[in-house]
């Protein structure tokens with residue numbers, strides 16, 4: 402005699418997810434917000450899944466690439482998040498992908514939680530690193546003090562490990578941050594905890610461009626900005642030689658692919674962040690990293706001055722709110 406099966410029990414037996422649901426969960430996180438919006442109109446299940454994806458996306462702009470989640474917070478309008486591709490460090494060539502998995506329940510991204518991809522760096526094969534062992538001591542030859550705007554760290558040509566104290570910019574964003582929608586400025590990056598003066602905040606990550614390509618893109622971005630609904634994030638940093646007659650120029654474009662630094666707004670008073678060039682042993686090019694230039698309280702917006710000021714009457718209005726505001730957003734004279 403077989404045991405009776407209660408109707409209640411039969412109702413609660415978990416049913417395997419339908420192939421449609423499983424495939425949707427794998428495919429939808431690859432879609433852009435526009436594609437998600439149009440697909441969510443087609444049926445109730447896809448609408449529900451799209452909402453879940455939006456919630457996960459707005460809870461972490463970094464898609465698990467950084468040690469801490471960096472949420473989007475918006476009390477100003479209906480934007481839940483902004484869409485871009487994420488890279489935790491600079492890319493020396495244009496990415497060969499145009500989509501990135503973002504917002505699914507299981508993230509298949511193989512780079513998750515690896516904060517620093519040395520392989521993407523232009524290396525110097527015969528460069529000399531330190532041989533301090535696993536963790537460097539105070540006499541480490543890599544820890545040369547160059548003064549305010551440049552520092553050196555251990556890198557690929559060193560024996561030490563990633564948790565060596567002379568690799569402070571190589572572990573990703575380790576302070577709590579949030580991306581907040583601000584009236585008239587779009588999104589802005591804010592401190593979600595107290596950040597002491599001198600603390601590393603984040604790298605400026607994106608596509609490393611030739612100056613020719615940077616100039617071409619800047620012209621395109623300037624045209625698009627005239628339409629009013631476009632934010633570009635192309636940073637140009639110049640490193641002057643001691644003679645100051647020539648300079649080495651780094652162009653990083655975080656507009657299409659970048660990290661949370663792409664949300665840092667301009668402040669005419671210089672803001673609370675300093676951009677410092679970090680040269681790692683074994684890497685040919687320095688990285689641009691932001692450090693707190695003073696103590697920053699939880700809830701303060703992070704900002705810096707957008708480089709050389711070129712006051713253009715037709716430039717965008719500046720809403721930095723500082724007492725020395727020029728009224729016009731500086732833009733790079735490429």
Ligand SMILES: C[S@@+](CC[C@H](N)C(=O)[O-])C[C@H]1O[C@@H](n2cnc3c(N)ncnc32)[C@H](O)[C@@H]1O
Pocket residue numbers: 483585586587588589631632633634635663664665666667668717718719720721730
């Ligand atoms: C690198 S993005 C910063 C993030 C941007 N707010 C966003 O929503 O993506 C630079 C753009 O932000 C805006 N922005 C930055 N600082 C600003 C300021 N002080 N006043 C007005 N707009 C600003 C401009 O549109 C500028 O082109």
